[in-house]
Amino acid sequence: MTHQTHPYHMVNPSPWPLTGAFSALLMTSGLAMWFHFNSTILLSLGMLTNLLTMYQWWRDIVREGTFQGHHTFTVQKGLRYGMILFIISEIFFFAGFFWAFYHSSLAPTPELGGCWPPTGIIPLNPLEVPLLNTAVLLASGVTITWAHHSLMEGDRMSMLQSLLITIMLGIYFTLLQASEYLETPFTISDGVYGSTFFMATGFHGLHVIIGSTFLTICFFRQLNFHFTSSHHFGFEAAAWYWHFVDVVWLFLYVSIYWWGS
Amino acid sequence: MYYKFSGFTQRLVGAWASDAYSPQLRGLKPVVSTKTPPIIFATPTKLTFDSVYDYAGKNKVPELQKFFQKSDGVPVHLKRGLPDQMLYWTTMALTVGGTIYCLIGLYMASQPKNK
Numbered sequence: 001m002t003h004q005t006h007p008y009h010m011v012n013p014s015p016w017p018l019t020g021a022f023s024a025l026l027m028t029s030g031l032a033m034w035f036h037f038n039s040t041i042l043l044s045l046g047m048l049t050n051l052l053t054m055y056q057w058w059r060d061i062v063r064e065g066t067f068q069g070h071h072t073f074t075v076q077k078g079l080r081y082g083m084i085l086f087i088i089s090e091i092f093f094f095a096g097f098f099w100a101f102y103h104s105s106l107a108p109t110p111e112l113g114g115c116w117p118p119t120g121i122i123p124l125n126p127l128e129v130p131l132l133n134t135a136v137l138l139a140s141g142v143t144i145t146w147a148h149h150s151l152m153e154g155d156r157m158s159m160l161q162s163l164l165i166t167i168m169l170g171i172y173f174t175l176l177q178a179s180e181y182l183e184t185p186f187t188i189s190d191g192v193y194g195s196t197f198f199m200a201t202g203f204h205g206l207h208v209i210i211g212s213t214f215l216t217i218c219f220f221r222q223l224n225f226h227f228t229s230s231h232h233f234g235f236e237a238a239a240w241y242w243h244f245v246d247v248v249w250l251f252l253y254v255s256i257y258w259w260g261s
Numbered sequence: 262m263y264y265k266f267s268g269f270t271q272r273l274v275g276a277w278a279s280d281a282y283s284p285q286l287r288g289l290k291p292v293v294s295t296k297t298p299p300i301i302f303a304t305p306t307k308l309t310f311d312s313v314y315d316y317a318g319k320n321k322v323p324e325l326q327k328f329f330q331k332s333d334g335v336p337v338h339l340k341r342g343l344p345d346q347m348l349y350w351t352t353m354a355l356t357v358g359g360t361i362y363c364l365i366g367l368y369m370a371s372q373p374k375n376k
Binding site for chain 1: 265266318320321322325326328329330336337338340348349351352353355356357359360362363366367370
């Protein structure tokens with residue numbers, strides 16, 4: 001009998017890192033083809049292969065953990081470290097955009113009129129939709145904590161309901177931001193104000209969509225009884241990511257919407 | 262006798278070998294409702310489903326665990342058989358084909374334009 005005598009996970013050989021790497025090549029060269037030669041075929045192919053890779057890679061992780069039992073406590077510890085390190089790298093990613101914003105707004109150049117917001121820019125009122133967005137995300141932080149506690153207590157119905165409310169709040173935020181984007185009197189090409197505003201809030205919006213998708217996957221996994229009251233790391237990772245997205249919004253709101261207006 | 266570290270406090274406690282092989286089953290709470298069923302009166306009353314067991318289908322996880330743990334040497338990404346293979350070949354074809362298209366495109370784009 002060949003049983004492992006250690007708690008680690010020796011993964012089966014997998015083709016997804018390779019297809020993932022190639023899909024990254026197709027996406028980046030596809031961007032170049034789109035920008036310079038007006039052709040979107042490579043970019044579309046890249047995004048499609050990227051989606052296929054992500055679906056199959058994460059499907060395999062669910063199979064290995066939930067169905068094959070490879071996610072021992074030691075393996076779970078490694079997954080926790082991994083998720084934490086990934087979120088830290090995302091924090092640094094956003095730090096770059098905040099650096100750019102503060103670099104330009106703390107010492108506005110004469111070309112901008114020596115003031116912030118720059119001359120001619122009408123900023124959004126922070127007490128209108130942006131404040132609603134803040135309330136929506138803070139509420140979603142409460143509902144996801146409710147979902148977690150329900151899960152730990154084995155309350156299946158409450159977990160499903162509160163997770164669904166969290167996802168709906170995430171979608172509501174996205175729709176509100178999209179409508180705000182259509183309403184802004186300034187665009188991304190309106191100087192450094194437009195650039196910093198849309199780069200920072202745009203990438204944040206993308207992360208909200210990613211987080212909502214992660215939560216939706218957790219919803220379907222919970223429907224299919226994948227989580228137990230003591231072992232549900234996929235959900236915890238989604239919750240950590242969601243709280244991170246919420247915190248980034250709070251920094252965005254205070255810095256760009258409020259102080260920057 | 263086997264041993265493990267308990268959940269939050271990490272104390273050394275006794276355990277069964279099954280904990281190491283299937284940690285997923287450790288915390289599984291019983292899903293069958295232990296409440297008494299509602300009394301049916303003479304006038305018809307709507308029976309409510311207190312048990313969450315019947316909500317949105319049955320728990321297929323134990324069957325899936327048995328299925329995916331079959332030691333047939335098939336790697337996890339192909340374990341389901343035909344649907345897995347089809348998706349794998351589609352992904353590979355699109356990826357490799359796309360890469361060749363990309364390299365040709367990059368080669369052509371790097372050619373100087375003849376004035």
